[in-house]
Amino acid sequence: MDGTEHPVDVCDVVVVGAGIVGAAVAARLARQGMRVAVLEAQQVAGGATGRSAGLLLTGMPGHYRWAVQSFGRETARALWELSVEGRERLMETAIRLGVSAERTGSMALAVTEEEVDVLRASAELLREDGFEAWFGKTDPLQRGFLAAMRCPDDGVVDAADLTRALLASAPVIVHTGTEVQALEAEGAGVRVWAYRRTVRCGAVVMTAGGYAPTLEPSLSRWVNPGHALWVVARPQAGPDRPALGFPCYTDYGYEYARSLSDGCLLLGAWRYPRRPSSSGNFPDPDTVLRAGLSRFVRRYFPGVEGNVIRRESGTVGCTPDGVPVVGALSHLPGVYFALGLGGWGLCWAFVVADRVVEMMLDGVSAGLLDAERRIRTV
Numbered sequence: 001m002d003g004t005e006h007p008v009d010v011c012d013v014v015v016v017g018a019g020i021v022g023a024a025v026a027a028r029l030a031r032q033g034m035r036v037a038v039l040e041a042q043q044v045a046g047g048a049t050g051r052s053a054g055l056l057l058t059g060m061p062g063h064y065r066w067a068v069q070s071f072g073r074e075t076a077r078a079l080w081e082l083s084v085e086g087r088e089r090l091m092e093t094a095i096r097l098g099v100s101a102e103r104t105g106s107m108a109l110a111v112t113e114e115e116v117d118v119l120r121a122s123a124e125l126l127r128e129d130g131f132e133a134w135f136g137k138t139d140p141l142q143r144g145f146l147a148a149m150r151c152p153d154d155g156v157v158d159a160a161d162l163t164r165a166l167l168a169s170a171p172v173i174v175h176t177g178t179e180v181q182a183l184e185a186e187g188a189g190v191r192v193w194a195y196r197r198t199v200r201c202g203a204v205v206m207t208a209g210g211y212a213p214t215l216e217p218s219l220s221r222w223v224n225p226g227h228a229l230w231v232v233a234r235p236q237a238g239p240d241r242p243a244l245g246f247p248c249y250t251d252y253g254y255e256y257a258r259s260l261s262d263g264c265l266l267l268g269a270w271r272y273p274r275r276p277s278s279s280g281n282f283p284d285p286d287t288v289l290r291a292g293l294s295r296f297v298r299r300y301f302p303g304v305e306g307n308v309i310r311r312e313s314g315t316v317g318c319t320p321d322g323v324p325v326v327g328a329l330s331h332l333p334g335v336y337f338a339l340g341l342g343g344w345g346l347c348w349a350f351v352v353a354d355r356v357v358e359m360m361l362d363g364v365s366a367g368l369l370d371a372e373r374r375i376r377t378v
């Protein structure tokens with residue numbers, strides 16, 4: 001707050017953050033007849049969404065066997081079903097709004113013998129649980145990977161375009177360059193203090209991604225920043241392997257690659273420093289990320305390191321168990337949050353948006369995504 005006179009707006013709901021989740025929440029509420037204002041610190045899709053590599057992958061990193069071992073079979077299956085719901089909602093919405101999205105399928109690739117076993121087991125478990133997945137101890141890319149698992153229903157999407165299209169599709173007021181600085185209880189509603197603007201509203205939905213704890217420190221109980229980056233490189237000159245016809249990911253989902261329409265390669269990585277190193281400190285995430293991506297590129301895409309034409313990096317919100325989180329602040333009635341989508345956030349965006357709206361309007365629990373959940377960890 002800078003002490004100058006600001007306009008005071010009034011609306012039903014303020015959405016903090018114009019990423020894909022904020023856009024989905026705002027569009028849905030506006031279609032239901034509510035007066036909605038989106039306050040965005042940067043520009044629309046200025047956070048993780050605008051930097052997304054566009055891979056629409058079902059589930060969570062770690063492969064399905066990890067989820068089964070971590071949460072138990074029933075919960076893992078229910079989580080995958082939720083992410084399928086999110087993937088399908090996103091695909092349908094992109095097609096309806098004329099946004100570039102394609103169901104290419106995806107390919108998980110193993111880089112160690114241990115990961116080969118995990119992929120084989122994951123494909124079996126997925127099929128037993130009713131999801132499509134095929135495993136082969138082959139490397140369709142001929143780049144030195146040890147095995148592959150194909151999931152036919154994944155795809156690619158332009159997440160930034162989808163966010164802009166969603167906001168344009170409904171009567172939503174969007175204020176960009178308007179960082180929210182504080183939230184305050186006021187009567188039965190909330191007063192939102194933002195850069196050069198104050199809004200009085202009935203409720204707030206926080207969809208500020210990995211930045212949310214900066215605005216509301218109590219949210220660090222659930223969500224903390226993770227880091228992601230990618231580079232775009234021209235493939236080597238001369239006879240080369242064919243373009244990747246689908247997005248690929250490897251090393252349990254922490255490195256990824258796809259071909260772009262101009263023939264360039266997008267190569268990326270993301271990390272969430274869950275545990276400190278033996279010295280007790282968290283390693284510098286940028287250093288870890290860059291080192292991981294360099295190793296990946298040198299080993300599996302040799303020759304492209306010198307051909308990088310673009311770099312992008314950003315912050316994602318991550319939860320300790322890897323599952324997105326939907327909840328309400330107990331000390332500030334009327335403030336809800338939908339956060340923690342992590343590095344595979346796109347397949348979760350619409351599910352998370354729907355659950356937070358249902359929680360706010362109907363008092364419905366978000367089930368497995370609920371902040372007060374007790375996911376069984378085996």
Ligand SMILES: Cc1cc2nc3c(=O)[nH]c(=O)nc-3n(C[C@H](O)[C@H](O)[C@H](O)COP(=O)(O)OP(=O)(O)OC[C@H]3O[C@@H](n4cnc5c(N)ncnc54)[C@H](O)[C@@H]3O)c2cc1C
Nearest residue numbers: 017019021041047048049053054055180209314344345346
């Ligand atoms: C480099 C990179 C590559 C990625 N690639 C993929 C991928 O290929 N596939 C995939 O599924 N996921 C990917 N992700 C993750 C995915 O992009 C995110 O999970 C998803 O976009 C999160 O959406 P969101 O709306 O929750 O957050 P965001 O898109 O981060 O939106 C939050 C918004 O809130 C705004 N904000 C923050 N604080 C305030 C404040 N105080 N006031 C007002 N506004 C505020 C921010 O500016 C931002 O625009 C990637 C992420 C990155 C960074």
